[in-house]
Amino acid sequence: MKKYLALLLACLMAVSLFTGCGSSGTTETTAAAAANETAAAGETAAADDTAAAPAIKIGLTGPLTGANSEYGLAVRGGMEIAVAEINALGGLQIEFKAEDDEADGSDKAVSAYNTLKDWGMQIFAGAVTTGSSLAIAAETVNDQIFMLTPSASAVDVAMTGSNVYQMCFTDPNQGASAAELMAEKWPDATIGVIYDSSDAYSTGIRDGFLAKAEELGLNVAVSDASFTADNKADLSTQVTQCKDAGCDLVFLPFYYTEAAQILTYANTIGYKPTFFGCDGMDGILNVEGFDTALAEGLVLMTPFDANATDDATVSFVEQFKANNDGKVPNQFAADGYDVIYALYNACVAAGIDGNTPADEACALLQEQFATMSVDGLTGTGMTWDENGMISKAPAAMVVTDGVYVPMG
Amino acid sequence: MQIIQYLINGISIGAVYAIIALGYTMVYGIAKMLNFAHGDVIMVGAYISFCVTNYLGLPSAVSVVAAVVVCTVLGITIEGLAYKPLRGTPGLAVLITAIGVSYFLQNAAQLIWSSSPKNFTSIVTMDPISLMDGQLVITGEVLLTVCVSVAVMVGLTFFTSKTRTGKAMRAVSEDRDAAQLMGINVNRTISTTFAIGSALAAIAGVLLCSTVPTLMPTTGSMPGIRAFTAAVFGGIGSIPGAMLGGVLLGIIETFSKAYLSTQFSDAIVFSVLIIILLVKPAGLLGKQVQEKV
Numbered sequence: 085m086k087k088y089l090a091l092l093l094a095c096l097m098a099v100s101l102f103t104g105c106g107s108s109g110t111t112e113t114t115a116a117a118a119a120n121e122t123a124a125a126g127e128t129a130a131a132d133d134t135a136a137a138p139a140i141k142i143g144l145t146g147p148l149t150g151a152n153s154e155y156g157l158a159v160r161g162g163m164e165i166a167v168a169e170i171n172a173l174g175g176l177q178i179e180f181k182a183e184d185d186e187a188d189g190s191d192k193a194v195s196a197y198n199t200l201k202d203w204g205m206q207i208f209a210g211a212v213t214t215g216s217s218l219a220i221a222a223e224t225v226n227d228q229i230f231m232l233t234p235s236a237s238a239v240d241v242a243m244t245g246s247n248v249y250q251m252c253f254t255d256p257n258q259g260a261s262a263a264e265l266m267a268e269k270w271p272d273a274t275i276g277v278i279y280d281s282s283d284a285y286s287t288g289i290r291d292g293f294l295a296k297a298e299e300l301g302l303n304v305a306v307s308d309a310s311f312t313a314d315n316k317a318d319l320s321t322q323v324t325q326c327k328d329a330g331c332d333l334v335f336l337p338f339y340y341t342e343a344a345q346i347l348t349y350a351n352t353i354g355y356k357p358t359f360f361g362c363d364g365m366d367g368i369l370n371v372e373g374f375d376t377a378l379a380e381g382l383v384l385m386t387p388f389d390a391n392a393t394d395d396a397t398v399s400f401v402e403q404f405k406a407n408n409d410g411k412v413p414n415q416f417a418a419d420g421y422d423v424i425y426a427l428y429n430a431c432v433a434a435g436i437d438g439n440t441p442a443d444e445a446c447a448l449l450q451e452q453f454a455t456m457s458v459d460g461l462t463g464t465g466m467t468w469d470e471n472g473m474i475s476k477a478p479a480a481m482v483v484t485d486g487v488y489v490p491m492g
Numbered sequence: 493m494q495i496i497q498y499l500i501n502g503i504s505i506g507a508v509y510a511i512i513a514l515g516y517t518m519v520y521g522i523a524k525m526l527n528f529a530h531g532d533v534i535m536v537g538a539y540i541s542f543c544v545t546n547y548l549g550l551p552s553a554v555s556v557v558a559a560v561v562v563c564t565v566l567g568i569t570i571e572g573l574a575y576k577p578l579r580g581t582p583g584l585a586v587l588i589t590a591i592g593v594s595y596f597l598q599n600a601a602q603l604i605w606s607s608s609p610k611n612f613t614s615i616v617t618m619d620p621i622s623l624m625d626g627q628l629v630i631t632g633e634v635l636l637t638v639c640v641s642v643a644v645m646v647g648l649t650f651f652t653s654k655t656r657t658g659k660a661m662r663a664v665s666e667d668r669d670a671a672q673l674m675g676i677n678v679n680r681t682i683s684t685t686f687a688i689g690s691a692l693a694a695i696a697g698v699l700l701c702s703t704v705p706t707l708m709p710t711t712g713s714m715p716g717i718r719a720f721t722a723a724v725f726g727g728i729g730s731i732p733g734a735m736l737g738g739v740l741l742g743i744i745e746t747f748s749k750a751y752l753s754t755q756f757s758d759a760i761v762f763s764v765l766i767i768i769l770l771v772k773p774a775g776l777l778g779k780q781v782q783e784k785v
Contacts, residue, residue: 153607318505353629374611
């Protein structure tokens with residue numbers, strides 16, 4: 085009897101192990117083609133239609149499981165669409181592989197990166213989160229592998245090396261643009277800031293915002309209402325602080341998960357200031373069970389609007405929904421999509437293909453990124469500065485009747 | 493006026509900690525094990541309630557009953573499959589297994605419900621009571637949570653001191669071998685404890701998510717750990733202690749956020765905990781057990 089129970093237990097543990105890596109397993113659809121460059125493998129690959137010009141190997145690491153998998157899965161979904169579109173064009177082919185780093189800033193991220201290197205990755209299109217990106221960026225500098233992160237927005241990431249580029253805004257820049265927008269639209273508002281002090285993204289935006297707000301002479305009444313990843317279960321105190329200080333504009337530089345909580349609580353106690361969010365707020369309208377009426381009037385700065393009616397966005401949203409059980413893509417997915425296209429354009433322009441060694445590709449891509457301009461889902465005419473930070477216009481949206489409307 | 497509002501906020505989250513802590517303390521007091529999967533049973537309870545109201549369109553009362561039933565069955569199953577075979581082994585083995593069960597539940601929830609957050613619709617439909625021209629707001633959730641946690645505490649105290657099964661539980665808690673010799677079915681008593689603990693977890697899950705609406709596979713883990721702290725604070729194994737510990741923890745947390753520093757609130761909460769445990773090692777209401785050599 086005991087033996088059966090032990091067996092059952094073993095099975096349970098095994099199943100739980102599978103749940104851990106299930107999603108990363110599914111990405112290895114191209115694993116057969118990923119065999120090494122041995123003669124035998126070359127023979128089998130020859131049977132493939134990509135044999136004429138070997139595909140470029142682009143790798144991604146991101147949280148595909150765990151608490152932050154929302155972001156990793158979105159980026160991966162966006163990238164897969166871009167890869168499929170590009171490969172359908174014929175011409176230069178891309179082989180794409182995603183590895184799970186669980187948004188871990190240490191060994192897990194680096195080992196995921198090493199797995200991709202063993203696979204023969206030429207260009208690194210990650211990582212999704214700042215912590216992992218910082219750990220991996222140092223490695224890419226040593227290896228001279230070009231890195232373009234879709235969503236790691238800390239300044240430190242881009243500053244790690246000349247081969248590291250960002251697709252999203254840096255945090256302080258985003259905070260500064262938020263302050264500029266407020267100075268323009270609500271010059272007399274009493275402003276409250278709630279932020280996540282355990283998160284580099286949130287703290288970076290808040291610091292950039294406060295510096296700019298002081299410069300512009302904005303009235304910031306509450307600037308230190310913070311929470312951490314460990315105590316965010318209850319955010320009522322922070323909301324009460326803003327309410328007591330008479331804030332009529334509350335800046336929420338963090339992700340929509342916590343923002344949904346704040347909007348709900350503020351509504352319960354009848355506190356109705358203008359809430360102002362950043363790109364991490366994107367996605368709040370798609371939270372299952374969230375009453376979108378609570379977000380009415382919410383202002384957010386996001387480079388991507390899933391409701392936009394231009395052809396590129398419409399087609400992207402349709403494909404993403406079809407691949408992801410009807411889920412609406414957020415900004416992370418759009419950033420991922422743009423990363424693949426930016427890399428593809430640069431590779432075509434520089435004549436990089438599957439035979440180019442990673443370090444050569446890195447040097448060529450740096451030349452390209454210094455001068456090129458990209459149009460994508462998250463902006464038009466996007467360029468990069470010498471540090472690898474992107475320059476694109478932030479767009480402010482207001483939630484009106486449950487959809488984003490560009491702010492006038 | 494402000495101070496009273498913070499007090500109400502503190503009691504609100506504290507009462508949720510208290511209900512979770514009651515589950516911890518029951519299982520620890522009787523089975524002498526730390527069930528670290530308790531927080532994740534809470535999460536499952538909240539998901540069940542969410543699904544029943546949002547997908548099946550049934551009233552919230554039905555969803556609570558469904559959550560309690562599913563969690564009770566889940567609790568008994570976990571106990572039977574994961575903990576019972578380890579009875580009699582060193583405590584560490586069970587502890588590690590409990591952590592394993594916790595991971596299993598989180599990952600299973602992620603497979604079933606995905607990692608994207610869901611917004612739990614509060615089961616309370618009452619409008620908040622507004623006093624002093626809206627300076628003071630008492631939400632229906634606060635009232636419900638406080639009432640339920642007091643009721644649960646009184647109910648559990650009555651159950652363990654007056655009923656036959658409750659007495660058997662206390663006997664098992666005091667001396668497992670002696671209880672067995674007296675003809676008490678230890679295995680069944682411990683299973684019953686898990687059933688009660690898990691039913692409490694389901695109620696706690698619904699109340700937690702009514703107060704804090706974000707529902708994710710990791711929703712239960714942090715409140716679970718806080719509630720465990722609260723149980724230790726109040727004296728683990730003591731039913732009124734869990735209640736007191738939970739409410740105090742919530743109040744200290746809210747006040748340190750409001751008046752001292754939001755950044756250091758955790759440091760302050762845990763410093764208070766350490767000081768109290770230095771003065772009273774068994775917790776506020778815990779019994780000092782003499783170790784016989």
